[in-house]
Amino acid sequence: MNNFTYTTAGSITAALQHTKRHPQAMYIAGGTNLLDLWKYNLLHPQTLVDLNGVPGYHTIEAKEGGGLQLGALVTNAATAYHPLIEQRYPLLSKAILAGASAQIRNMATNGGNLLQRTRCYYYYDGDVPCNKREPGTGCSAIKGYNRIHAILGASEHCIAVFPSDMCVALAALEAVVQITGQQGKRSIPFADFHRLPGNAPEKDNALQAGDIITSIDLPAKEFAHHYSYLKLRDRHSYAFALVSVATALELEGNEIKEARIALGGVAHKPWRIPEAEQLLQGKPATAESFAQAADKLLEGAQGYPHNQFKIELAKKAIIRNGLMALHPETQLPGAQPSA
The missing domain is CATH 3.30.43.10 (Uridine Diphospho-n-acetylenolpyruvylglucosamine Reductase, domain 2)
Structure with a gap:
């Protein structure tokens, strides 16, 4: 150091x-x-x-007109266990608790969670080329061991994935990131905050030099009744997702009125395709319907020698998580499936 x-x-x-x-x-x-x-x-x-000493950003507060404002300096643990999050945005709570370890969640902040760098092996190895670390040197993962890498939205310059669990749920909930910078304040819809690698994989997000995330705003729509977060990984805890899925549904009987699906572990940013969600509107909440949405979400997916399995894994995860979202109470420890 x-x-x-x-x-x-x-x-x-x-x-x-x-x-x-x-x-x-x-x-x-x-x-x-x-x-x-x-x-x-x-x-x-x-x-x-x-x-940490900046006042005003350590709280979670209800917004006028609905929704919540998550202070950027609130820890991940405090956010996940906050009564308003557990009651109104349980998808977000579940996603946060799937990430990292309890000790890290006690320290990590909401703003920092959005700014995580990739956990690509080659990015962390300073002795090998990496366009994200040193632009123009090449992407070692493309011809290397790429089991954990992207199947969507990658480029010839980078196939790394974004590691956050929390951000997958925030993408599905259509959060808004509040920024204060040298030019004043601005709001960035969550879908526009993180970037795909393109020709500049060293740029992870839309922040400018000196910008500070002050809060993350959740909209009024909560999806508190039909939701699920599924994280598939190599071990049960303290492991990054091979594939993760955040699903939020609004149902009328067994008919889907609105759906949100976001994927993690598959791209340089949380992956969401609104057209796939639109395919579910008016459809019955069945495995067949979720399979159609999965095909749209994974359209154009490209595997590499060690991660071809992630394409089929992602499809099965989308279907499974859609069905899990119908009865979120069955995901609690010790719960029994509904009859």
């Missing part, structure tokens, strides 16, 4: 002023990913600006 200076910010304005004077400064809150990258010698912060 390198020598660095450390300062605390008492306000968003103070933090922005500091990064304006020191463009190479980095913000830190929970630090669960930043410190990993630093230890691996992939980041070399010269200045850290600690945001």
Whole structure:
């Protein structure tokens, strides 16, 4: 690790002023990913600006007109177990609790969760080429061991995947990210926040230099009755998804009135195709209907030598999770399936 200076910010304005004077400064809150990258010698912060002392962003509050505002400095654990999240947005709670470990969730913040870097083996190995780490050097994963890598939205420059569980649920719920930067405040729909790799895989999201995530807004539509988050991974805990699915349904009887489906572990960002969800409108909530949506969601999927299995795995996961969303109460520990 390198020598660095450390300062605390008492306000968003103070933090922005500091990064304006020191463009190479980095913000830190929970630090669960930043410190990993630093230890691996992939980041070399010269200045850290600690945001934890900034007031006003440590709460979860109801919004006028419906919805909730999640402060960016609220921890993942506090968010998952917050009564308003458990009652009104249980899909988000379930997704958060599927991620990382209890210790990490106690430290990691909501804003930081959105900014995680990929867990690609080659990105973390500073001795091999990686376009995300060093643009223009190549993507070692394409001809390497690519079992955990993308099957959708990849490019010849990068086939890494985005690791967050929380963000898959936020994509399905159509959250909005609130940003404050050198040019003022702005809102970014969640679908537009993360990027596909294209020709610039080093750019993970739509943030500009010095920007700070202040909150994540959840819309009024909650999908509190028919939802499910399914995470398929190599071991039961503390493992990143090979494929994950967030499903939210609004039903009338057995007919689907509205559907949201987002995938994780398959692309450089949470993967959602509205056209696939539209196919479900007015259809019965059956395996056959979910299979049609899965085919649309996975249209154009491309596997590599070690991850071809993920295409079929994703299809089966979408179908299974759609059926699980019909009876979310059966997903609780010890619960019995409905008759």
